[in-house]
Amino acid sequence: FDEVDQPKAxxxxxxxxxxxxxxxxxxxxxxxxxxxxxxxxxDLPEEPEEVPEDKPEMMSNRRNIRKLLEEEVAAMERELEKxxxxxxxxxxxxxxxxxxxxxxEP
Numbered sequence: 001f002d003e004v005d006q007p008k009a010x011x012x013x014x015x016x017x018x019x020x021x022x023x024x025x026x027x028x029x030x031x032x033x034x035x036x037x038x039x040x041x042x043d044l045p046e047e048p049e050e051v052p053e054d055k056p057e058m059m060s061n062r063r064n065i066r067k068l069l070e071e072e073v074a075a076m077e078r079e080l081e082k083x084x085x086x087x088x089x090x091x092x093x094x095x096x097x098x099x100x101x102x103x104x105e106p
Contacts, residue, residue: 015034018027 016030018030
């Protein structure tokens with residue numbers, strides 16, 4: 001524990017004594033009993049809004065979003081296939097040229 005600030009400690013009213021050694025669970029229970037409702041805020045936060053159950057329009061929105069995502073992924077796959085195919089074709093042509101030219105030269 002930190003050192004006791006004696007001037008502050010003298011200003012606090014003593015309600016109970018805590019004798020050491022004490023388990024952490026016992027200490028927490030004792031502090032909770034002492035504090036009680038004293039430090040509860042005046043107004044508690046409002047209850048959270050209930051989450052609406054899946055309505056038909058939400059389900060159709062989900063289907064539409066899923067369809068859009070699937071279409072986007074398919075388009076990206078096609079684009080990648082084109083790019084990779086183009087690169088492989090260029091590298092294969094380069095490799096064939098070097099093989100053919102090296103065989104022609106004595």
